[in-house]
Amino acid sequence: MDQPRILRIYLHPPILQTAQAGKLGFLNRMSRLLEERGWQVAVQRSGEAARQAAPGLPGYALYHMERPTHDRALTFRRAYHYPFWRLERHAERWSWPVARARFDPLAVDAQAARDFADRLRRRVLPGPDPVRGDHVLIPLQGRLRECRSFQTMSPVDMVESVARTGRPAIATFHPKEPPDAEDRRALDGLARRYPNLTIGGDTAKLLRGCALVATQNSAVGFDGLILDKPLVLFGMADFHHVALNVADLGADAALARADRHRPDVAAYLDWFLRRTSLDMMAPDADDRMLAAMKKGGWPV
Secondary structure (H helix, E strand, O other): OOOEEEEEEEEEOHHHHHHHHHOOOHHHHHHHHOOOOOOOEEEOOOHHHHHHHHOOHHHHHHHHOOOOOOOOOOEEEEEOOOOOEEEEOOOHHHHHHHHHHOOOOHHHHHHHHHHHHHHHHHOOOOOOOOOOOOEEEEEEOOOOOOOOOOOOOOHHHHHHHHOOOOOOEEEEEEEOOOOOOHHHHHHHHHHHOOEEEEOOOOOHHHOOOOOOOEEOOOOOHHHHHHOOOOOEEEOOOOOOOEEEEHHHHHHHHHHHHOOOOOOOOOHHHHHHHHHOOOOOOOOOHHHHHHHHHHHHHOOO
C-alpha cells in the first residue's frame, strides 16, 4: 500500500530542542530535500507512547540512535565526529553495511588519507602529540556484569583479561552509564586482586598517553584510532576492520599482538568517514543523502 509522503522525526532532549530551533544541519538538509519533493516533515518528542503509536501512523519515521519501530522507519546517528553521519535501517552498529564491507587500504590515496587524518586529529582531538605510554586504557560502557549478544564476555571479565597480562591497566567509566553498586564491587574486587589495575580516571587524558585501547565497542576506541593507538575489541562494532578482534583471535592473543599492530589507520579513517558515511561537507552531500534515503526504502 502506498504511503503518504509524511516524515515524523522522533527525538529526545536535548537534540529535540536543537532540531526544533533549526540548528541541526543534518536534519535541516534532509527536511529541505524532502520538502522540495512534496513531503511534509514534522519533529516530535520520542518516548514509549510515541514509539508504540508510530507503526500505525501513515507515512515514514526517523529516530536518533533508537531502534526503528517498523519497516518504514530509519535511524540516524553521527559517525563519531561532525560532519559525518549514518542513516540506517537498524540501530545496531555492528549490523550496518559499513561493518560488513571490506576495507582495502590500497584503494585509498595514501597522501590524501594522511592529510585528512592529520586535519581530523587537530580538529576533533586537539592537544599535545599523543605518546605511547605503558598503560592499557579500558573505557567501559554499561551493564558491566552482563555479557550481551554482541560481546565476547562481560565488561568485568574484559577488565580481568587485560589485568591478567600484568600490564598497567586503567578502567574508566562512561559519563552517562555510571556503575551501580554491584558493578563497583566487582571492579574493586579485581583491583584488589591485580595491583596493576586502577579503576577510574580522566578518559580523554589517559587516551592520549596510553599504549593501547581495549574495549567492547566504545567510541573512545574510535578516538584511539584517530590518535594512532592499537585497538583491541571485545565486542562487535562498525569500526572493527583495523582492530584486533577478540572474537577472532581470543583475548590473550589479541592483547599480546597489540604492541606490534600497525594497520594503515590514516587510510582507514579516510575510507570509514569520507567514503562510507554521509559527509555533510562533501560537494555531493545531497546526492549521498538522497541515495541513503532511497536505500532505506523511502520514495525520494
